[in-house]
Amino acid sequence: MSFLYEFEAKEIFSEFNLPLPKSSVASSVSEVKEKAKDIGYPVTLKAQIKGGRRGKVGAIKFAENPQEIEDTARNLFTRTVHGQKVRKILVEKKVDIKEEYYLSLMLDFEQRQPVLIFSPEGGIEIEEIAESKPESIIKKWIPVDTGLRDFMVREVLNTAGFRGKELRKFSRFFQPLWNAFIDKELLLAEINPLVETQDGEILAVDARVVTDDNAAFRQKWINELRSERHGKESLEYKAEEQGIDFVVLEGDIGIIGNGAGLTMATCDIVKKFGGKPANFLDVGGGAGPDRVAAAVKLIKSLGEVKVYLINIFGGITKCDDIAKGIISAKEEVGLETPLVVRLTGTNEEKGRNLLREVGIHSYTDLNKSVKRAINIAQE
16 A cells, blocks of 8 residues: 555545645745745645644644745755655645534445545544544445445435535535545545635645555556656655565554555554554565565664564464564664564464574564553553
8 A cells, every 4th residue: 555645645636626725736945935926825835744643743834925935945845754854845725714524435444345434523633533532433334336325425414413505515525535536446535624614615625545556557547656756755665675565654653564454454453552553564475584674674764663563474474584584683773672573373483482582572462462562652
């Protein structure tokens, strides 16, 4: 899977006629000034990095006039956010927000169906909404054979308290988002926030898209996008060169797994127990010691990780090879960050013995290993 930048996600949404604020992406301070002049002040400057909570880390700024914009843009271009160097800024017309909502479509792997999620509590991460106001999250699973129907949209909006004109106004967003999700074969299409302006206009102010790389042979644009980014993705591009799937997130628990499904499940379980994954990292099937060592070094580059959680199910991948890679990386980079390792499968006893010899305890139970990692991160 690949996370798109906001401007890339909005290009997709624009294809499907989702209403968006006027915006344009810039790669230099002079371009930012030019784009702002064309769009008209006041503007919002958004650092283009993969991950949420940009506002909380100062990666979203406002400029009311030309005098403010140069220093603001220059400052953003010097930033590194969540381990990613800011190389592009989205210049966007500032929106006068009245209300914020949350809307997304994602693939539910457990139910094997897309799920529509709506909440009148937008503007913050969906995990935070689920924690603070779980009753405000409305979910509707969509059968693939029928697709999204109008009555499903009405049902969701009625549950959220919308009636009449308001219901009709908001319902216009659902079908275009569904069309984008299905036509582009996405894993996630998220609008957060979906806003109502003071003038009564409904706009998708932020956009997040996750692609399904397994569909790249049909979705040619995915590989074209990768080619355009060549050399520009610091950590993620380095990972791709080494055969590692790596996505930077916002937490403090470094995740390493083998297989996309296992790694995503590990991230989900960490969240379930109250932890925050710092990344998604899949070393792939048949990973040897070198690739595992490279994975550990990649996460170390994030600089904000309090503990590593390594979850390996040995099949083609051998647990003793994983152990050798962990030991090699620990010695090469002088790793002092705590390691929590869960090994099960091919050569698991050999792997555990190797780790034991260097003082690293390993687990067979996933829940116990996750809880241990969270406890360390919270100390």
